[in-house]
Amino acid sequence: MQADAAVLVYSVTDQSSVTAARHALGCMRKYRPSVTSVTHAQTSGHRRGQSSGQATSGMLLPLPVLLLGNKNDLDHVRTVQRHKEKQEWCSDYTLTSECSARDDAEGVTSLFNNLIKKVLEIREPLHRSGRKLSQGVLGSPSQLRTTIKRRLSMFSRADRVATL
Numbered sequence: 001m002q003a004d005a006a007v008l009v010y011s012v013t014d015q016s017s018v019t020a021a022r023h024a025l026g027c028m029r030k031y032r033p034s035v036t037s038v039t040h041a042q043t044s045g046h047r048r049g050q051s052s053g054q055a056t057s058g059m060l061l062p063l064p065v066l067l068l069g070n071k072n073d074l075d076h077v078r079t080v081q082r083h084k085e086k087q088e089w090c091s092d093y094t095l096t097s098e099c100s101a102r103d104d105a106e107g108v109t110s111l112f113n114n115l116i117k118k119v120l121e122i123r124e125p126l127h128r129s130g131r132k133l134s135q136g137v138l139g140s141p142s143q144l145r146t147t148i149k150r151r152l153s154m155f156s157r158a159d160r161v162a163t164l
């Protein structure tokens, strides 16, 4: 699975959307390693294609996921408990939070920034040590930052149009 990160959004007013998010997270994990398999990959020179059946070669990297409960402005009709602790099915690479896309665009931006930081946190040490990354097509952390900023600017443009 060629992705830098994933964002899974559920609605705090819809328990079935949490079930769907959990299922999606499980599917993603099948194609991207856990923390322990990364350690194993680094110590044994294990290649990506050997365990997952994928053809590409390179380092195994964990997939940071932002698990986001949207519509938290609708607290009066909430059916999903606000979780203080991470869900037991989330890994160290899962950021869990809540937001309101309707009322707090800045909050959403800041959550995306946290996710970007997580991506860079994972990549930077490997990049510095000169190890081959499986997502090498994306280039260095600074190139990655530029790419992500460009993609996020689409949201700011949409925001500006919406407020005109």
Ligand SMILES: Nc1nc2c(ncn2[C@@H]2O[C@H](COP(=O)(O)OP(=O)(O)OP(=O)(O)O)[C@@H](O)[C@H]2O)c(=O)[nH]1
Pocket (backbone or CB within 6 Å): 011, 070, 071, 072, 073, 074, 099, 100, 101, 102, 103
């Ligand atoms: N109150 C509230 N409504 C929201 C929020 N985000 C989206 N919505 C509303 O939810 C509805 C569905 O939004 P969409 O963007 O179409 O998302 P979707 O994935 O199709 O979502 P669902 O229809 O809820 O399954 C729209 O009426 C949005 O205005 C939010 O943060 N708060």
